[in-house]
Amino acid sequence: MREKIVEKTFDALFALEDLREILRKTAPFDLTKEQVEEARKVLAKVRKALDEIEREMR
Amino acid sequence: MVQTVGGLEVRAKEELFINLEPLQRGGIMPAEARKAALSYIDGYSTCDYCVGTLHLIKKPPIANFLEEVAGFLGMDFAILTNGCREAKFAVVHAITKPGDAIVVDANRHYTSYVAAERVGLAIYEVESTGYPYFQIKPEGYAKAIEKVKAETGRLPSLVLLTHVDWIYGNLVDAEKVGKICEEYGVPFLLNTAYSSGRMPINGRGLKADFVTCSGHKSWAAGAGTVGILAIRKEWAEKVIKSSKEYKVKPIEILGCSARGSSTIALIVSFPFIKERVKHWDEEVKKARWFSSQMEALGDIKQLGDKPHNHDLIRFDTPAFDRIAQKHRRRGYFLYEELLGRKIAGIKAGKTKAFDLSTYQLTNEQLKYIIDSFKDIIEKYS
Numbered sequence: 508m509r510e511k512i513v514e515k516t517f518d519a520l521f522a523l524e525d526l527r528e529i530l531r532k533t534a535p536f537d538l539t540k541e542q543v544e545e546a547r548k549v550l551a552k553v554r555k556a557l558d559e560i561e562r563e564m565r
Numbered sequence: 566m567v568q569t570v571g572g573l574e575v576r577a578k579e580e581l582f583i584n585l586e587p588l589q590r591g592g593i594m595p596a597e598a599r600k601a602a603l604s605y606i607d608g609y610s611t612c613d614y615c616v617g618t619l620h621l622i623k624k625p626p627i628a629n630f631l632e633e634v635a636g637f638l639g640m641d642f643a644i645l646t647n648g649c650r651e652a653k654f655a656v657v658h659a660i661t662k663p664g665d666a667i668v669v670d671a672n673r674h675y676t677s678y679v680a681a682e683r684v685g686l687a688i689y690e691v692e693s694t695g696y697p698y699f700q701i702k703p704e705g706y707a708k709a710i711e712k713v714k715a716e717t718g719r720l721p722s723l724v725l726l727t728h729v730d731w732i733y734g735n736l737v738d739a740e741k742v743g744k745i746c747e748e749y750g751v752p753f754l755l756n757t758a759y760s761s762g763r764m765p766i767n768g769r770g771l772k773a774d775f776v777t778c779s780g781h782k783s784w785a786a787g788a789g790t791v792g793i794l795a796i797r798k799e800w801a802e803k804v805i806k807s808s809k810e811y812k813v814k815p816i817e818i819l820g821c822s823a824r825g826s827s828t829i830a831l832i833v834s835f836p837f838i839k840e841r842v843k844h845w846d847e848e849v850k851k852a853r854w855f856s857s858q859m860e861a862l863g864d865i866k867q868l869g870d871k872p873h874n875h876d877l878i879r880f881d882t883p884a885f886d887r888i889a890q891k892h893r894r895r896g897y898f899l900y901e902e903l904l905g906r907k908i909a910g911i912k913a914g915k916t917k918a919f920d921l922s923t924y925q926l927t928n929e930q931l932k933y934i935i936d937s938f939k940d941i942i943e944k945y946s
Contacts, residue, residue: 521600528596530580535907536929 511563519556525549578909583930585910585921587731587877591763591783593925594830601833602788602826610825617813619821619828620644630832637839638776639767640795644805644815645822645831649758650676652777652794655817656754657684657723659804665722668709668751670701670737672730677756681725689713689721697868697881699733701726703741710749724751728766729759732920733869734877736760743772752800758782759877761793762838763924764845774800780827785834785841789827794818841925851931852876852923858935862942868918876924882916888945889916899941906937 526549529542538546568575578584579593594602605611605625614624621628627645635643646652653676661667663685669677671693681688689712691705706724713721726742729735739755746753755773757766762783768776778793780786796804805815814820823831856867856878864884867873885899892898900913911919923931 517604520603524596524599524603527580527599531593532927534580534582536933 508563512560515556515559515563519553519560522549522552522556526553582904582907582909583926583934585908585923585934587734587759587910587920587922587924588782589910590876590922590924590926591759592781592785592787594785594787595834595837598785598788598830598833598837602830605826605829606788608825611828612824618815619824620815621813625829625832627828627832630835634793634835635795638761638778638793638795639769639771640773640776641798642801642805643793643795644818645828646777646792646794646818647822648790648792649756649777649779649782650674650680650792651818651822652775652792653677653725653754653756654680654683655794656775656777656796656804657681657686659806659817660752660800661686661722666713666717666719667723667725668706668713668721669725670705670727670730672699672701672732672735673725673727674731674756674758677725677727686722687713687717697866698735698871699869700735701730701737703738703745706742706745707749710745710751720749720751722752723754725754725756728755728757728761729875729877731759731877733879734759734873734875734920734922735869736874739771739773746774747772759875763842763848763876765842768795769797773797775804780823780831784831784838786827786831788830789823789825791823791827791831793831848876848924849874851926851928852878855923855931855935856880858931859938862935862939876922877920878923879918879920881918884942885916888942892945902941902944903937906940908934908937 526546529546533542616622620631631643635641657680661684666687666689667681668689670691689709691701691709693699693701710721724746726737726739728737728739743753752774754775755771756777758779760766761778774797776795780791804817808814808816853872856873859865859880860867866881868879868881889896889898896914896916899916900911903911
């Protein structure tokens with residue numbers, strides 16, 4: 508259980524770094540449609556990782 | 566409300582602003598390096614599989630990385646240091662002795678001078694051409710070496726050149742300086758804190774005996790500080806010599822240097838560095854465009870090499886200083902106006918002259934910066 512939670516914790520953190528990268532590359536402008544789409548994909552990865560952590564902890 | 570972490574303000578400069586700080590632009594880390602640094606953030610994280618000294622560690626692949634870096638820089642060996650200054654000091658300390666002479670350029674970083682002072686060297690300077698170009702002419706090195714010879718009866722023990730300086734972003738013809746050093750038989754240290762990692766460097770081609778690099782300044786490696794000292798094999802015995810008592814510990818770097826996430830950041834950023842140096846011409850083109858647009862605003866003059874050859878650019882800016890004289894916030898007005906437009910990195914209080922870097926900014930960002938400067942001038946005229 509612990510290994511899986513640790514792995515998914517890093518997956519979530521790493522995905523958030525990808526989100527941060529989008530913000531860093533586009534500052535200080537509003538995100539374009541394509542960038543919002545890219546950010547959504549990243550958020551989906553984060554959510555998936557968090558869901559898996561929750562499942563492991565049940 | 567200001568977001569805090571551990572009682573400190575969260576630093577979101579790169580996420581919220583365009584950051585023009587020349588010190589910082591080349592050290593901005595790509596996502597993969599930040600991820601790796603995050604997982605290696607604890608103290609001595611590089612040392613899980615220690616083999617006695619940092620530069621020989623195979624897991625993480627520090628030894629392989631250093632071999633590859635040496636080749637990338639056109640040199641024979643490379644070791645990690647805590648920064649470029651420590652790399653310079655390691656060389657100065659290893660190959661000179663108190664009372665020897667060193668020749669340095671007038672645009673040098675202060676640490677080049679301090680490293681020589683720490684060893685007790687007599688420091689001879691190659692003057693710059695002065696206002697407005699402040700260039701270091703390679704032939705000045707021959708004159709300085711001759712001066713050392715005339716005054717001391719000996720050659721200098723070392724010549725140091727700042728490849729690109731931190732004030733004007735001037736790029737010096739290092740190969741010419743290298744040839745002069747070769748002719749005199751004086752070892753040549755090339756400080757590439759603002760060049761390697763940004764632009765291609767071939768130390769051997771430039772006839773450098775030592776190349777010193779800054780990870781956090783130009784190799785996209787933050788997470789602390791880290792440097793590289795690359796050397797030619799002729800100098801290996803002297804500069805990477807080991808302790809008599811502790812056989813695997815190189816004396817000049819006190820055994821092991823950057824023992825944590827900054828080294829990891831440097832390794833993971835390396836593929837990104839190898840790719841980005843291929844696009845240096847585009848960076849120079851952007852810098853030149855930016856410089857011309859700034860001057861077109863009126864009463865702004867770019868200093869240093871013209872046309873410019875680097876992303877670090879210094880401007881004389883009477884256009885802003887005139888506004889500062891009458892503004893209730895005086896010199897701080899420009900910093901605050903820029904901050905309000907989400908532009909950071911121009912030092913607070915500077916309006917007579919300032920430097921900035923255009924490195925890795927997009928055309929859209931650069932145009933936005935020019936438009937912002939224009940807006941500010943128009944607002945107060």
